[in-house]
Amino acid sequence: MRAIARSISQCRSALQHQACQYSSGFVRRQKLLTNTYSGFVYKHANNAEFDFFQRLRFSVISRALSVDAARVTNGVADVNRAGPLVEYERRIAAGELVDGDACQVGTLRELQRLYDELVQSADACRLDRYTASAKSGRSRWLWSRFIPQSSSSPVKGLYLYGGVGTGKTMLMDLFYDQLKCSWRKKRIHFHDFMLDVHRCLRKHKGVEDPLEVVAGEISDDAILLCLDEFMVTDVADALILNRLFRHLFNNGIILVSTSNRAPDKLYEGGLQRDLFLPFIASLKERCVVHEIGSAVDYRKLTSAEQGFYFVGKDLSGFLIQKFQQLIGEHEAGPQEAEVVMGRTLKVPLGADGIAYFPFEELCDRPMGAADYFGLCKKYHTLALEGVPIFGLHNRTAAYRFVTLVDVMYENKARLLCTAEGTPFELFEKIVTISDAQQMAPRTSSRSRKNDDSGLCVDNELGFAKDRTISRLTEMNSKEYLEHHAATIGEKNSREGAIHDKTVQA
Numbered sequence: 108m109r110a111i112a113r114s115i116s117q118c119r120s121a122l123q124h125q126a127c128q129y130s131s132g133f134v135r136r137q138k139l140l141t142n143t144y145s146g147f148v149y150k151h152a153n154n155a156e157f158d159f160f161q162r163l164r165f166s167v168i169s170r171a172l173s174v175d176a177a178r179v180t181n182g183v184a185d186v187n188r189a190g191p192l193v194e195y196e197r198r199i200a201a202g203e204l205v206d207g208d209a210c211q212v213g214t215l216r217e218l219q220r221l222y223d224e225l226v227q228s229a230d231a232c233r234l235d236r237y238t239a240s241a242k243s244g245r246s247r248w249l250w251s252r253f254i255p256q257s258s259s260s261p262v263k264g265l266y267l268y269g270g271v272g273t274g275k276t277m278l279m280d281l282f283y284d285q286l287k288c289s290w291r292k293k294r295i296h297f298h299d300f301m302l303d304v305h306r307c308l309r310k311h312k313g314v315e316d317p318l319e320v321v322a323g324e325i326s327d328d329a330i331l332l333c334l335d336e337f338m339v340t341d342v343a344d345a346l347i348l349n350r351l352f353r354h355l356f357n358n359g360i361i362l363v364s365t366s367n368r369a370p371d372k373l374y375e376g377g378l379q380r381d382l383f384l385p386f387i388a389s390l391k392e393r394c395v396v397h398e399i400g401s402a403v404d405y406r407k408l409t410s411a412e413q414g415f416y417f418v419g420k421d422l423s424g425f426l427i428q429k430f431q432q433l434i435g436e437h438e439a440g441p442q443e444a445e446v447v448m449g450r451t452l453k454v455p456l457g458a459d460g461i462a463y464f465p466f467e468e469l470c471d472r473p474m475g476a477a478d479y480f481g482l483c484k485k486y487h488t489l490a491l492e493g494v495p496i497f498g499l500h501n502r503t504a505a506y507r508f509v510t511l512v513d514v515m516y517e518n519k520a521r522l523l524c525t526a527e528g529t530p531f532e533l534f535e536k537i538v539t540i541s542d543a544q545q546m547a548p549r550t551s552s553r554s555r556k557n558d559d560s561g562l563c564v565d566n567e568l569g570f571a572k573d574r575t576i577s578r579l580t581e582m583n584s585k586e587y588l589e590h591h592a593a594t595i596g597e598k599n600s601r602e603g604a605i606h607d608k609t610v611q612a
Contacts, residue, residue, distance in 0.1 A: 191282040192219035211274055217265055217397045218282040221363070224262045225286075225331070231261050233359060234290040234330055259393070260330070264362035266337075266390060268369050269399030271577040275365035276335050278399075282363065283333050293329035296517050297337050297364075298476040298510070301344050302447075304351065318347065322354030330359055336513065336574075337366040339374040339383070340506070340567050346379065349386035356393050367570055370396055376540075376566050415523040416583045422525040423492050427463075429523060430490045434458040446481030454486075460595070461523075462486040466493045470507040479511050483518040487595055494526035498536040498561035502568065505537065509571045516578045521591045530579040536562050539569030 192215045229235060267275050283294045295303075304321060311317040325332070332355070339345050352362075366373070370390050374383050417425065430439070442457035452474075456463035462482065469479075469491065482489065497505035515522055526533060543564045581587050 189285055190219045190222040191215055191278070191285050194281060194285055211278065211399065214267060214278055214397060214399050217267075217395065218278060221262070221265050221395075222282065222285060225361070228262050229287075229290070232330060232361065234287075234292075236291045237289055259356055260359045260361045262361055264364070264394040266362070266364050266366070266370060266394040266396045267399060268366045268396070271367060271574040273399045275399060279333055279335060279363060279365050286331065290331060291329045292331040292333070294333040294335070296335050296513075298513065298517070299480070300334055301347075302477050302480070304347065308347075318350050319354050322351055322358060326355060326358035326360050331361050331363070334362065334364040336517075337364045337373070338368065338567075338571070339377070340571075342378045345374050345377055345383040345386075349383060349389075352386060352389060356389060362390075362394055364394070367574055369398070372570075374567075415521065415588070416530075416579065417525045418527070418529060419525065420527060426490060426492050426523070426525050430456070430461065430463050433461050433488065433490075433523070439463070444482055444485045447477035452478055452481065454482075457486065460486055461488040461490065463490040464492070466491055466495065466504075466508075469511060470504045471501075474507060476510050476514055479514040480518070483514055483520050486520070487591070488521040488523060489515065491522065491524040494524055494533060496527050496536065497533055497563070499563040500561065502537075502563050502565060505534070505563075505568055506571075509568070509575045512575050512578050512582075516582060519591060519594065521588065522579075522582055530576040534572035534576060537568050537572050538562060538564055539566050540564060542569060 195215055225232065225234065230238075267279065269275060280294070283292070286292050304325075307321040307324060308317050311320045314320050339348065352360075355362075368375075370387050373387060374380055377383065415429070417429075437458040439456045439458040442454040442462070443451045444454055444457075444462070446452050454462045455465070455468065462485075469489075494508065495501060495504075497508070512522075514520075528535075543562070
């Protein structure tokens with residue numbers, strides 16, 4: 108009877124997975140993946156010689172991928188084989204991707220390896236939500252008081268790191284989309300993840316070890332945790348992560364993460380970093396660390412145009428005019444947006460999903476990712492007036508601006524802004540310690556020369572600026588703005604249809 112029940116369970120899981128694959132595949136076939144956001148697509152229309160060499164390079168890469176996609180145990184091809192590398196090859200063959208990056212092939216192989224191991228060890232990893240135990244986080248915590256236990260996963264996770272715009276997020280999403288629908292999995296931005304953790308900690312305040320309870324709840328919901336843009340800048344987060352992930356790894360969590368920083372460089376120079384170092388050791392033990400060595404920033408290969416980013420001083424009147432053009436016949440006025448824990452944020456001007464702020468209101472006040480997430484939930488477009496050149500005197504504002512851009516990019520929001528310089532010029536005075544040492548030995552210390560020049564030596568901000576410059580460039584591209592307009596159009600059409608049905612009823 109157990110064998111029959113197990114066979115029925117496996118058939119049900121397979122059918123559910125197959126239905127999910129057909130559904131997601133149908134949606135993917137409706138959308139041609141030629142947007143440069145995917146990290147793979149780039150056409151150089153005006154240079155025939157360049158195009159020839161690109162096609163030649165693509166041909167070589169495509170053949171290499173074909174070999175990897177078809178290779179299976181004992182050299183026998185499995186037509187039912189799936190995974191990110193197989194899906195990538197399918198998209199190339201179907202013409203959905205017109206180019207490949209040799210530096211990303213190694214990453215695809217690592218993701219395919221992880222996918223294959225997960226499929227083979229799904230039962231041991233307790234991935235299927237229909238067969239895994241449904242004990243709550245509190246009951247797990249209570250039970251562990253009597254019988255301490257550890258059940259680390261037999262499969263190692265994957266930590267991907269590399270420069271900005273190299274396709275880390277796209278590759279992880281490609282991997283995540285191939286996972287079975289019935290698996291306990293979650294894909295979330297690191298900012299969102301930490302906000303959820305802090306929210307749960309407040310909920311379980313008073314418990315002997317609230318982090319253990321929170322870890323139990325997280326692992327009950329998802330055994331496979333995919334975190335995008337892993338970056339630690341806050342001392343509170345740094346102190347939490349070590350104990351939190353000790354519990355998570357003991358609960359069998361498998362971590363897949365992307366980051367701009369190598370594990371040993373996380374939270375470099377941060378307060379009480381010695382308490383954070385055990386987390387780095389655990390991360391390297393439980394994950395395969397893989398660097399994406401591509402030197403190409405695909406976000407900057409978009410069709411750049413002036414878009415909604417305007418350079419100059421004293422452009423407040425001009426920005427107001429652009430704001431009025433966007434809201435059309437709607438009347439703008441002061442509004443409020445609910446952000447976090449019931450708090451509200453005053454919006455100087457808002458109408459039709461568009462909010463207007465002076466830079467000081469958003470980035471010179473004590474605000475964080477939670478506030479910016481709240482704004483992006485209510486407004487699809489932010490008009491930001493007067494982004495300054497960043498340096499030593501306004502380093503804190505620079506950190507907040509980086510966070511704002513991260514949140515807007517993650518939520519696919521549109522930025523209309525005036526700034527004192529191009530994205531590159533805004534951060535020209537922000538440098539890492541190694542950059543400062545190459546410029547002048549004294550500059551790497553906080554010397555008088557450093558203060559006079561306005562140069563800001565900050566490792567975290569120095570690394571983060573490249574990501575921000577890259578994202579600002581893409582957010583101002585024709586492709587990004589067209590995608591945003593299409594998304595807003597679809598949303599308005601759905602809301603209009605719902606309104607018509609309500610009126611008819």
